Structure formats: structure tokens, C-alpha cells
Amino acid sequence: MMKKADNQLLVIFGASGDLTKRKLLPSLFELYVRNLLPEKFRVLGASRTAFTDEEFREEQRKAILDSPEAKPYDPEQVGRFLQLVHYLSFDSTNEAEYGKLKERIEQLQQQNGLDDRIIYYLATPPVMYESVPVSLQKQGLNKPRTREGWRRIIVEKPFGTNLESAERLGEKLRKIFPEENIYRIDHYLGKETVQNILVLRFANGIFEPLWNRNYIDSVEISATETLGVENRGKYYEGAGALRDMIQNHLMQLMAFVAMENPAVFDPEPIRDEIVKVFRAIHRYSPTEIWNDVIRAQYTGRTVGGTALPGYREEKGVAADSTTETYVAMKLFIDNWRWGGVPFYFYTGKRMAEKKSEIVINFKSTPTQMFAGQCSGSSCNKLTIRIQPDEGITLKFGLKMPGAGFTVRQVGMDFRYSSLSSNYLPDAYERLLMDAMLGDSTLYARQDALEASWGFIDPILQAWAKKPDKNLYTYPVLTEGPEERYDLLYHGAGAPGPEIPTGPCKCGK
Ligand SMILES: NC(=O)C1=CN([C@@H]2O[C@H](COP(=O)(O)OP(=O)(O)OC[C@H]3O[C@@H](n4cnc5c(N)ncnc54)[C@H](OP(=O)(O)O)[C@@H]3O)[C@@H](O)[C@H]2O)C=CC1
Numbered sequence: 001m002m003k004k005a006d007n008q009l010l011v012i013f014g015a016s017g018d019l020t021k022r023k024l025l026p027s028l029f030e031l032y033v034r035n036l037l038p039e040k041f042r043v044l045g046a047s048r049t050a051f052t053d054e055e056f057r058e059e060q061r062k063a064i065l066d067s068p069e070a071k072p073y074d075p076e077q078v079g080r081f082l083q084l085v086h087y088l089s090f091d092s093t094n095e096a097e098y099g100k101l102k103e104r105i106e107q108l109q110q111q112n113g114l115d116d117r118i119i120y121y122l123a124t125p126p127v128m129y130e131s132v133p134v135s136l137q138k139q140g141l142n143k144p145r146t147r148e149g150w151r152r153i154i155v156e157k158p159f160g161t162n163l164e165s166a167e168r169l170g171e172k173l174r175k176i177f178p179e180e181n182i183y184r185i186d187h188y189l190g191k192e193t194v195q196n197i198l199v200l201r202f203a204n205g206i207f208e209p210l211w212n213r214n215y216i217d218s219v220e221i222s223a224t225e226t227l228g229v230e231n232r233g234k235y236y237e238g239a240g241a242l243r244d245m246i247q248n249h250l251m252q253l254m255a256f257v258a259m260e261n262p263a264v265f266d267p268e269p270i271r272d273e274i275v276k277v278f279r280a281i282h283r284y285s286p287t288e289i290w291n292d293v294i295r296a297q298y299t300g301r302t303v304g305g306t307a308l309p310g311y312r313e314e315k316g317v318a319a320d321s322t323t324e325t326y327v328a329m330k331l332f333i334d335n336w337r338w339g340g341v342p343f344y345f346y347t348g349k350r351m352a353e354k355k356s357e358i359v360i361n362f363k364s365t366p367t368q369m370f371a372g373q374c375s376g377s378s379c380n381k382l383t384i385r386i387q388p389d390e391g392i393t394l395k396f397g398l399k400m401p402g403a404g405f406t407v408r409q410v411g412m413d414f415r416y417s418s419l420s421s422n423y424l425p426d427a428y429e430r431l432l433m434d435a436m437l438g439d440s441t442l443y444a445r446q447d448a449l450e451a452s453w454g455f456i457d458p459i460l461q462a463w464a465k466k467p468d469k470n471l472y473t474y475p476v477l478t479e480g481p482e483e484r485y486d487l488l489y490h491g492a493g494a495p496g497p498e499i500p501t502g503p504c505k506c507g508k
């Protein structure tokens, strides 16, 4: 039986926006259906759009029932859930309005018998991540009034746009909320399959002896999408794939793969190990940046009679934009476990497939003695499929039945869908639930963010100085730029593994 959080209020700033509609309210509804919300619980949405409580509920009702991921929900159950949801029309950039917010909060607490526990969720444009907490503090809304009360704040990404801004934001927030009450969201950490990396590694004895530079040839971590920038062109122009996906999601995946076991399974020891990995990443020299990191933009083409725009034709994107929609890079972790093992990252929008996965390529045998025996780095590989078709496959060679000794590669497969209860919660369900319970394990800590920005910053700076250098193109719905083969896997002088996106050359 899952533990329930103490009674509390969740205040969402930016509640009329896309994130609230697509992720936050549907996830809260799932928690409601599973009876995981606190016994007494209220949501207060706050943004400028003029809604009454009823109008806001109607908006959310449609979003929950009509979303592409919606299950056949009972509309009456949705209606009952929405009675927990309220709305305040409020301009969070105007300090004078925070008195109104305070009144509404106190009214909801009194009317619903809530103790003084509040989570603030910043689902506003990032420019407001500093100003909203400052205004909350001016009204005394950042501190609980009672001993058993608390105030937590969840901050959406992007958490800064470089090291300096991330440090500044962290510093500001820590003056207003204690570090342990600041929850910096990285939704990849809320994915069931990502959490399973820790269980796979630390609940099984068989992997640990192999999990190092002696047996692992390379690690590939990828997240590709078929969608383009959709209606987020303006945001994406200032972000690009390196900030949008690698600085946070792919680096967090790498940390789970590469970290040492924490002494105990508690938030701080786990986060300590994550930081150690980020700090041990080899910092690129100026030459290595151009050899080991490539970027590209998708270009338009017609697919099945439909003309698909290129990145530079998207709404909100400059016609001469140099923002990357694809990044592939090779990096190393300079420690005893991983020294010399290349980690390959690649991510891109508008690619052939929506897929996120981690592939551990083990070293092959020193000699080949059988017909058909695999050689190279992708003979024995462990693939952790984050999404879709969530699961894990181990690939190895076995004898074909019959005369002789001919080897065939086979896969030993675990699929989440084959579990008797195959419900996979959305990442936001898990993360919201954890914040309500006060468990920050799956949230990013400030020092980890700074360490990851510290690695990313020099790349951003080099690109800013030479905006066109190593900026390639790839047609929409393809595997990425051709240049990824040369530059990444063979161009840097080191013998690389087989091309990660290519088919295995070992036969099926
Ligand atoms: N959408 C997504 O999938 C993801 C979003 N994020 C992050 O979450 C945050 C929210 O994203 P998203 O919902 O997509 O953004 P939207 O632009 O859809 O929503 C932001 C909301 O903030 C409100 N807002 C803007 N200015 C003010 C103001 N002065 N006072 C009060 N409210 C204001 C707006 O409502 P109104 O006009 O009514 O005030 C708007 O509805 C962003 O920082 C984004 O980077 C992160 C990951 C994924």
C-alpha cells in the first residue's frame, strides 16, 4: 500500500498554460483515481486569464477527457476530482496582487480544513522563476505559520540557460526557500524505466563485476523525437537541443548508468553520487569541442504528399537561425570505473523515430573461433529501452541447432507490457507524488545542475563564437546528419564502436 502525503494545498502559477493542461492536471487526476492524493487536498491555479472556478474546471475537464493519452475515464469521476480544483485570476508579475493570493490561500485552507502545507509549482515562463518567489517572500508566503507546516517550491525547466544564470537562480531561490524544499524538475527522472536503471544495477549481483572499463566498450544514450518544435519555436530558438535535452535529461541518464552505489538509498547520498559523476566528466579542450560534438538542423521535405517544414520555416524561428535541433557527441568520464570508455549522446527533433534508450556495448571475445561469431563492440549489448516498448534486452551469441558450430545472435528480453499489472505512470505523477511526500530523490540538486552546466557552457560559448561551424542539416524524419559518422565515430582519431544508429553488423 502506497503511503499518502499529509493534507496540503498545491498552487500552480501559469495554470492557464499548456503544461498544466497536458501534464499536471491529468497526472493529479490519475493520482486521484488511484486514491493516492492526500485525504484533504486542494489545487489553486493562478494566472492572468479570467476564469471562474467553474470555467477553469471546464477547461481542464476537456483536457483530461480529450487528451491523446486519455484512457476511457468516467466523466463523473473527472467531475468529482475537479471539485478539488480552484482558480484565481492573478498577475504574478504584479506584487500588489500577492495580497489577493494570500487571502485566497487562507480561505481555501480554512474552508477545507487544510494544515499550513503548500507546494508552489512554477509553470510560468522562465523569466518569472525569480520574481514569483521574491513576491511570495514579500507577503510572508514562503514560510509556514505553524511548526508542522511547510512550503515547497517546484521549478520547471529550464533552470538557467548557462552556468551563470543557473547559479544566480539557485542563489536567489535559496535565500527564500531552504535547499531541501526546492524541487527542480527533470521529468526523465520520473520515468519508471529510468528509475529501474538503479534497481537493475544495485539490486542484482551479476552486473556490477562487468560494469566498468574492463568489460564495457562504450555506452550510447539517445533520445530522438519525430515531432518538431511545434508551437514552442520561440522558446526553442533560445534553447536548442544541447540545453533542451542534453544538459538535463541525457546527463541525468548518464549519471544513473555511471554512478557508484550510494551508501543508503536516500535522496542525499544518491544525489551526492550524481554530482561526482558530473564533476568527473572530461572537460573538452577547444579542439575536442569541434571534433567530438556535432550539431544540425532539420530541413523540410515532402513526405507522403505532405510538405513538412524545415526548422527555419517553423513559427517563431528566425529564417537564418543557427539553433541546433540535433546534437551528437562523444564524452568521457575521467575516473577509475570509466576512464577511456566513450559515452555517446545523440538527440534530435523531427527524426525517423521517437525513441529513448541506453545501450551498454560490452567488449567482445579476444578471438573468434566459430562460424558466424560476432566481433566488434555490439555483440553483447544490454539495451535499456526508456520509451517506447519499455524494457530491457541482453544480446549474446548462441549455437544454431544442428551440425557444426554456427553462432547466431539472440536477445533475452524483458518487456514492461508483459508484467501482470502493466500500468506505467506518467513521469509527472511520480514526481508530483514525491514532492507531496517530501522526497526529493528524483529531483535535481543545485550542485548537480551547476556541474552539468559547467560541462555544457564551453560548448555553448564555442558555438556562439562560430555559429555556423559544424552546423549540419538532416532532412525531416531521417536518422540525422551524415557527418555524424565521420566526426563522431572515426574522425577524432580513436577507433569508435560501430555506428550507434546503424543496424548491428552481427546478423540477427
Ligand atoms: N509545456 C511543456 O510540455 C513543458 C513546459 N515546461 C516549462 O514549463 C513552463 C510552462 O510551460 P507551458 O505551460 O508550456 O507555457 P505556456 O506559455 O503554455 O503557459 C505559461 C502560462 O504562464 C502564464 N503567465 C504568463 N505571464 C504571466 C503573468 N504575468 N502572470 C501570471 N501568469 C502568467 C500564462 O497564463 P496567462 O496568460 O493566463 O497569465 C500562461 O498560461 C515553462 O517554463 C516551460 O519552459 C517544461 C517542460 C515541458
Ligand SMILES: O=C1O[C@H](COP(=O)(O)O)[C@@H](O)[C@H](O)[C@H]1O
Pocket: 223, 225, 244, 245, 356
Ligand atoms: O523536456 C523536454 O522533453 C521533451 C521530450 O520528452 P519525452 O518524455 O517525450 O521524451 C521534448 O520534446 C522537449 O522539447 C523538452 O523540453
